[in-house]
Amino acid sequence: MAARREKADAMRKQGGEPFPHSFEGVEAIAEVLSAHDGLADGEETESKHRVAGRLAARRGQGGAAFLDLYDRSGRIQLLAQTDHLGEEAFEAVRDLDLGDLIGVDGTAIRTKRGQLSLKLDAVTLLAKSLRPPPDKHHGLKDIETRYRRRELDLIASEDARDLFVTRAKVITAIRGFLDRDGFIEVETPVLQPLYGGAAARPFTTHHNALDRNFFLRIATELYLKRLIVGGLERVYELGKDFRNEGISPKHNPEFTMLEWYEAYSDYMVIASRLEDLVRHVAKEIEYEGEIDFESPWQRESLRDSILSRCGVDILAHRDRDSLAKEMEAKGLEVPKTDTWPQLVDELLTKHVEPELIQPTILFDYPVELSPFAKDHRSEPGLVERFEAYAAGMEISNAFSELNDPDEQRRRFESQRADAAAGDEEAQPFDEAYLRALEQGMPPTGGIGIGIDRLVMLLTGSKTIREVVLFPAMRDES
RNA sequence: GGGCCGUUAGCUCAAUUGGCAGAGCAGGGGACUCUUAAUCCCAAGGUUGUAGGUUCGAUUCCUACACGGCCCA
Numbered sequence: 001m002a003a004r005r006e007k008a009d010a011m012r013k014q015g016g017e018p019f020p021h022s023f024e025g026v027e028a029i030a031e032v033l034s035a036h037d038g039l040a041d042g043e044e045t046e047s048k049h050r051v052a053g054r055l056a057a058r059r060g061q062g063g064a065a066f067l068d069l070y071d072r073s074g075r076i077q078l079l080a081q082t083d084h085l086g087e088e089a090f091e092a093v094r095d096l097d098l099g100d101l102i103g104v105d106g107t108a109i110r111t112k113r114g115q116l117s118l119k120l121d122a123v124t125l126l127a128k129s130l131r132p133p134p135d136k137h138h139g140l141k142d143i144e145t146r147y148r149r150r151e152l153d154l155i156a157s158e159d160a161r162d163l164f165v166t167r168a169k170v171i172t173a174i175r176g177f178l179d180r181d182g183f184i185e186v187e188t189p190v191l192q193p194l195y196g197g198a199a200a201r202p203f204t205t206h207h208n209a210l211d212r213n214f215f216l217r218i219a220t221e222l223y224l225k226r227l228i229v230g231g232l233e234r235v236y237e238l239g240k241d242f243r244n245e246g247i248s249p250k251h252n253p254e255f256t257m258l259e260w261y262e263a264y265s266d267y268m269v270i271a272s273r274l275e276d277l278v279r280h281v282a283k284e285i286e287y288e289g290e291i292d293f294e295s296p297w298q299r300e301s302l303r304d305s306i307l308s309r310c311g312v313d314i315l316a317h318r319d320r321d322s323l324a325k326e327m328e329a330k331g332l333e334v335p336k337t338d339t340w341p342q343l344v345d346e347l348l349t350k351h352v353e354p355e356l357i358q359p360t361i362l363f364d365y366p367v368e369l370s371p372f373a374k375d376h377r378s379e380p381g382l383v384e385r386f387e388a389y390a391a392g393m394e395i396s397n398a399f400s401e402l403n404d405p406d407e408q409r410r411r412f413e414s415q416r417a418d419a420a421a422g423d424e425e426a427q428p429f430d431e432a433y434l435r436a437l438e439q440g441m442p443p444t445g446g447i448g449i450g451i452d453r454l455v456m457l458l459t460g461s462k463t464i465r466e467v468v469l470f471p472a473m474r475d476e477s
Numbered sequence: 478g479g480g481c482c483g484u485u486a487g488c489u490c491a492a493u494u495g496g497c498a499g500a501g502c503a504g505g506g507g508a509c510u511c512u513u514a515a516u517c518c519c520a521a522g523g524u525u526g527u528a529g530g531u532u533c534g535a536u537u538c539c540u541a542c543a544c545g546g547c548c549c550a
Binding site: 057117138 | 484487502503550
């Protein structure tokens with residue numbers, strides 16, 4: 001590092017600038033490569049190109065040196081010859097360090113060994129790299145460093161760069177799909193006077209001028225449905241939610257969520273659109289993994305999904321003790337939990353979710369688990385809700401939205417009782433939301449999709465930290 | 478929260494039973510005008526995560542802590 005600093009200082013003393021302002025007229029390296037695809041070995045052209053990027057490798061230092069330069073699009077070999085460049089410029093090339101950002105002007109040739117290269121006419125240092133790059137062929141393997149210093153990971157790993165490009169394509173494809181279907185993208189408050197729309201503990205923060213606390217949103221659901229009341233009919237929001245909970249391979253405290261709501265539809269319409277959306281996205285990113293998004297997704301009721309795997313009929317045992325007894329009878333471990341929904345969640349999470357590798361929609365949930373879903377049109381005690389799973393992971397949660405304000409009020413009251421009994425994830429009572437429902441909300445279907453998990457699924461990533469650029473970490477020691 | 482594993486040079490990794498802490502790459506000096514994990518020669522690079530303990534002697538054994546990973550709750 002000291003040597004690199006000295007080179008930068010020496011350059012300044014000689015009137016040079018190790019950090020110039022710009023370098024205009026750059027071509028993507030991939031374009032240069034494809035423009036000379038057919039060039040024969042040993043053949044030279046008159047074709048001039050200007051490219052810029054980071055220096056990755058260097059070979060030879062006599063009268064000729066080969067350098068590898070890469071940008072976002074690709075990697076190209078540079079040939080520096082003292083005869084052609086002149087002594088001074090060649091010395092400048094010798095002074096470059098791996099990791100330096102440079103701009104070059106060169107002439108396209110193919111070497112005798114068949115490598116398309118730019119024969120250098122001029123080289124400009126665009127930014128001196130004062131710190132050494134990771135190992136040029138082992139890359140950066142330390143997981144902790146890859147997450148804490150993602151820029152190093154991106155410098156060292158084309159796979160890492162590709163993954164985040166894919167993530168961007170996923171998001172672009174989602175927007176394209178929903179926009180074409182007549183949805184409008186909206187932005188609702190991140191700072192909310194009252195949080196809601198999911199079972200989670202919030203972050204709190206303080207607004208000085210108003211002298212009051214705000215919550216960082218845990219979901220966009222309730223505001224988006226107020227827009228449905230307002231007549232926007234088809235809305236979506238793609239943005240960050242925040243949940244003040246543990247960190248795990250599937251959980252980051254801030255994460256990206258897509259929610260959409262459409263008037264005059266229900267959860268089955270939503271299920272079809274979800275399949276179409278994911279199929280569209282997989283196609284756009286040219287997905288070639290193990291998951292089959294093309295065929296119709298498997299569909300099972302929640303009750304059947306548990307019954308077939310555990311032999312326990314949750315609907316035949318609608319209270320905590322009865323279900324616990326039945327689980328025991330089937331030889332299943334019964335956690336020390338207080339409520340029936342927690343036992344159902346245990347069965348689902350432990351015994352069903354890990355089995356759902358190919359995309360599967362589980363539908364018709366107990367009302368106790370779903371304070372914003374509409375009662376089932378034919379099954380008492382159930383609501384019209386589904387969750388979509390793939391690769392053993394929940395990726396989506398949707399319902400026919402509860403639009404009866406009086407029923408919604410009863411659900412909030414029941415949540416209030418749960419909260420009083422110590423449930424920290426119970427929904428707070430939201431009078432502003434009820435007032436909106438009293439204005440009249442059309443029958444509506446809505447959904448939330450975890451974008452980080454969808455990207456995990458589409459890129460075969462095992463942890464959310466692989467698909468979030470800067471995952472949450474403890475302070476370094 | 479519990480259990481197990483890891484933490485050694487800028488990066489990737491070694492180090493026998495507790496006995497002088499090593500290599501490759503990167504960086505420094507030198508040779509080399511078709512190399513592509515370039516090659517060759519020379520020199521340098523370390524508070525072994527932190528704090529204690531045991532010992533004549535600790536990267537190695539013990540304890541605590543920090544960070545990370547995996548599993549469990």
